[in-house]
Amino acid sequence: MKETLAHLVELQAIEDELRDLRQTKAKLESLTKENAEVREVFEQMLAERGEQIEEVKSFCKEKEDSIKEAEETTRRSRSRLSLITSQRELTALNKELDAARRKNAQANEDLGKLREQLADALADFEKKQGEYTALKQQMSEVEDGLRQRIADREAGITAQRARQQELRKAMDPGLFSRFNRTVKARKGVAVVPVGPGGTCTGCRMQVPPQQFIRIKHMSSIEYCQHCRRILVDFAGLKGEPAEAPAEG
Ligand SMILES: [Zn+2]
Numbered sequence: 001m002k003e004t005l006a007h008l009v010e011l012q013a014i015e016d017e018l019r020d021l022r023q024t025k026a027k028l029e030s031l032t033k034e035n036a037e038v039r040e041v042f043e044q045m046l047a048e049r050g051e052q053i054e055e056v057k058s059f060c061k062e063k064e065d066s067i068k069e070a071e072e073t074t075r076r077s078r079s080r081l082s083l084i085t086s087q088r089e090l091t092a093l094n095k096e097l098d099a100a101r102r103k104n105a106q107a108n109e110d111l112g113k114l115r116e117q118l119a120d121a122l123a124d125f126e127k128k129q130g131e132y133t134a135l136k137q138q139m140s141e142v143e144d145g146l147r148q149r150i151a152d153r154e155a156g157i158t159a160q161r162a163r164q165q166e167l168r169k170a171m172d173p174g175l176f177s178r179f180n181r182t183v184k185a186r187k188g189v190a191v192v193p194v195g196p197g198g199t200c201t202g203c204r205m206q207v208p209p210q211q212f213i214r215i216k217h218m219s220s221i222e223y224c225q226h227c228r229r230i231l232v233d234f235a236g237l238k239g240e241p242a243e244a245p246a247e248g
Pocket residue numbers: 200201202203204205224225226227228229
């Protein structure tokens with residue numbers, strides 16, 4: 001009987017690994033999709049910021065052009081100074097020069113502000129790009145970790161399937177099919193260790209004292225009365241010193 005119990009524990013261990021493989025594959029699939037979505041949002045944000053930067057750059061260019069133009073106008077006005085013959089013309093020209101100076105001062109101030117804005121936007125853009133690079137790195141590390149785990153599990157799968165068949169042949173067919181039914185019904189877990197003090201570690205319910213003694217004795221197959229999983233004294237099976245059954 002001890003051997004059958006040991007086989008059941010081994011079958012469960014194989015089942016756990018196969019389940020882990022399935023879950024890791026599913027996790028990788030959903031994570032890959034999720035990460036791709038996050039990257040898309042990030043890239044879109046970066047593209048928008050890039051466009052805004054280009055826009056500020058073109059505003060700067062416009063301002064620079066209008067400053068050049070105003071300077072050109074001023075230069076032309078000054079060159080007319082030597083041609084002036086009346087006070088009226090001089091007053092008009094001075095007015096013109098004054099207006100051009102004011103316009104230029106305003107344009108220079110605007111340009112200064114735009115350049116400041118551009119510098120901030122560029123610094124922020126660079127920071128965001130750094131964050132994005134770090135995020136992509138982190139994502140691929142996690143994804144690679146999962147891929148590695150899948151590869152490791154898959155490497156052992158043939159041997160595990162073979163061992164499953166060996167155990168099936170060595171076991172009573174009724175017990176084997178009951179094991180498989182419970183695996184399906186109980187989220188992949190049909191065999192659980194009995195907890196210290198006599199609890200089912202599958203459903204956390206207390207095992208009756210008499211049954212706990214039988215589990216410790218390892219001469220029968222014991223099912224949890226609540227979740228119907230097979231209860232095994234894992235420590236006892238490994239030959240570790242038995243623990244006294246809890247009182248009451
Ligand atoms: Zn239970």
